[in-house]
Amino acid sequence: MNQFELKYGCNPNQKPARILMADGSDLPVEICNGRPGYINFLDALNSWQLVKELKEATGMPSATSFKHVSPTSAAVGLPLPETLKKACFVDGIEGLDDSPLACAYARARGTDRQSSFGDWIALSDVCDVTTAKLIQHEVSDGIIAPGYTDEALEILKSKRKGGYNIVKIDPDYVPDPVERKQVYGVTFEQGRNNFKIDEALLNNIVTKRKDLPESAKRDLIVALITLKYTQSNSVCYAVDGQAIGVGAGQQSRIYCTRLAGSKADIWHLRQHEKVLNLPFLPTLGRPDRDNVIDVYISEDDEDVLGDDVWQKYFTRRPEPFTREEQKAYLSKITGVSVGSDAFFPFDDNIERARRSGATYIAQPGGSIRDDLVIECCDKYNMVMAFTGMRLFHH
Numbered sequence: 001m002n003q004f005e006l007k008y009g010c011n012p013n014q015k016p017a018r019i020l021m022a023d024g025s026d027l028p029v030e031i032c033n034g035r036p037g038y039i040n041f042l043d044a045l046n047s048w049q050l051v052k053e054l055k056e057a058t059g060m061p062s063a064t065s066f067k068h069v070s071p072t073s074a075a076v077g078l079p080l081p082e083t084l085k086k087a088c089f090v091d092g093i094e095g096l097d098d099s100p101l102a103c104a105y106a107r108a109r110g111t112d113r114q115s116s117f118g119d120w121i122a123l124s125d126v127c128d129v130t131t132a133k134l135i136q137h138e139v140s141d142g143i144i145a146p147g148y149t150d151e152a153l154e155i156l157k158s159k160r161k162g163g164y165n166i167v168k169i170d171p172d173y174v175p176d177p178v179e180r181k182q183v184y185g186v187t188f189e190q191g192r193n194n195f196k197i198d199e200a201l202l203n204n205i206v207t208k209r210k211d212l213p214e215s216a217k218r219d220l221i222v223a224l225i226t227l228k229y230t231q232s233n234s235v236c237y238a239v240d241g242q243a244i245g246v247g248a249g250q251q252s253r254i255y256c257t258r259l260a261g262s263k264a265d266i267w268h269l270r271q272h273e274k275v276l277n278l279p280f281l282p283t284l285g286r287p288d289r290d291n292v293i294d295v296y297i298s299e300d301d302e303d304v305l306g307d308d309v310w311q312k313y314f315t316r317r318p319e320p321f322t323r324e325e326q327k328a329y330l331s332k333i334t335g336v337s338v339g340s341d342a343f344f345p346f347d348d349n350i351e352r353a354r355r356s357g358a359t360y361i362a363q364p365g366g367s368i369r370d371d372l373v374i375e376c377c378d379k380y381n382m383v384m385a386f387t388g389m390r391l392f393h394h
Contacts, residue, residue: 002026009038022180028173029144033157034165036142040120042069044144044167047122050074050229052171055124057198057221060241062124063104063131064226065116070234070249072119073111074226075242076218077104084110087270089286090134099130106134107242112263113290120144127152135159139287146171195389197224202362202385206370207377212385215240216337216360223339224362224391232392234341235349237264237356244268244336245356253340257349260338261356265330268357269297272321272329279315288313297321333357341391343367347376354380364390 003020004027017038021027029044036044047066051074054062060076077100085091088110096102101123109116121135123145132152135143142165143156156166180189199217201224223238230236230248235256237245245264247256269275270293278296280289292313295304301320304310310317336357343366344350350373353361361377365386377384 001030004031006038006041007035014038028170030168032148032153032166032168034142034160034163036165036167039068040142040165043067043120044122044142044169046229047071047120048144048169050225051122051124053197053228054222054225057196057225058218058241061101061104063101063108064122065105065108065111065119066122067115067119070230071108071226071243071246072115073108073243073246074222075104075107075111076222077101078107078241079103080106083271083276086276089137089289093130093134095130096134099128101125101128102130102134105131109134109138111242111244111267112246113286114294115263117287117290127156129155132156137286141165142167144169193228193391193393195228195391197221197228201387201389204365204386204388205383206365206374206386207382207384209378209381209383212360212383216335216383219337220339220360220362220385223337224387227339227341227393228391229393230341232341232394234393235260236339237261237353237358238337238339239335239357253342253345254348254352256340257338257344257352261352264336264356265326266294266297268330268333269321269326272326274319274321274325278318281313281315284313297326299323330356335359337362339363341393343370343390344373345369347372349373350376350380350382354382359383361385362387364388 002024003018006017008015009017019041043066047064050064051062058076062076064074065072079097088106090106117139119140121143126147127145128149129151132155136155144167156164177192179192219238223236226236226243227234233250233253233256235247236243237260244267245260247260250256292304304313334357337360338353338358340363343364345367359382361384
């Protein structure tokens with residue numbers, strides 16, 4: 001199959017629409033179920049590149065959750081502590097600890113559950129039964145992977161009344177080194193971004209503090225590869241082998257840093273005992289629980305705790321999670337890694353990242369204010385590496 005006709009393009013009025021191989025060769029994908037659309041394939045092909053590179057860089061099974069051509073998170077297959085299992089709604093899942101791939105997806109999906117609602121999933125390895133069972137319980141548009149076990153495929157086919165989009169990609173496919181696309185009838189052409197991201201990229205440490213533990217190297221690699229496939233401008237916070245906050249598509253870098261930092265804060269706060277022990281009604285579904293949690297830890301908590309509303313969500317009225325409690329909890333967090341797809345032009349980015357526990361930074365460098373950014377890192381005993389490589393993606 002060298003082309004596939006789509007229902008429509010980005011919007012229903014954009015017809016005709018298709019994907020094809022311009023040279024007439026076969027497409028590197030097989031559609032195992034459903035009928036993926038234009039945006040589905042944009043997500044599928046971008047997300048597959050991310051997990052493929054993350055697996056190559058770390059040697060670990062990897063997963064990502066994509067929405068609108070940017071990752072909500074990406075992760076490698078490290079085991080989940082019990083608190084994180086509960087926060088990700090995967091506590092009690094049989095076989096989870098025995099499947100690194102399932103752990104990777106549980107982390108990726110559990111990071112920013114609001115944004116991941118209706119996600120596109122990419123897996124670096126053949127989808128196993130445990131991973132398929134996790135996906136079965138989530139609202140998702142589709143998945144791409146290099147293969148599926150027979151049982152996993154049947155589980156996934158049962159989603160969305162049999163219409164779930166399942167794509168298999170040839171893991172050995174190598175694209176043309178030159179990319180082309182059209183905008184307003186004009187053809188753009190560029191070399192593919194084949195820049196390799198690995199530990200060697202982190203050797204140029206410019207701060208007074210030089211120690212960069214292996215765990216931080218891994219997390220910075222996770223952040224940088226995630227950024228490579230995130231719509232720019234973008235900043236990514238990562239810890240424990242997963243991206244915990246992605247700020248994508250902002251015109252100002254400080255907005256990226258704030259957005260990603262606020263998402264990272266929410267990820268941390270979801271693991272606080274007050275959130276983990278919220279007395280939800282047993283009839284409340286996962287998406288509704290996600291919404292309630294986000295409101296509960298926001299400044300609008302009265303929208304779910306008010307006298308006339310709490311009964312809709314809880315068996316009893318929870319105690320508020322005050323701003324003071326949240327600030328005290330977050331102030332103890334350290335060891336977070338932060339990557340940026342371009343240089344930090346001002347030290348306000350470092351100040352904001354520090355408030356979300358940042359200890360390790362990787363960015364290209366090259367700003368006329370590099371000295372001020374380095375000085376700010378030194379003030380907080382942070383480690384910063386200059387990668388020398390911009391990672392814009394559009």
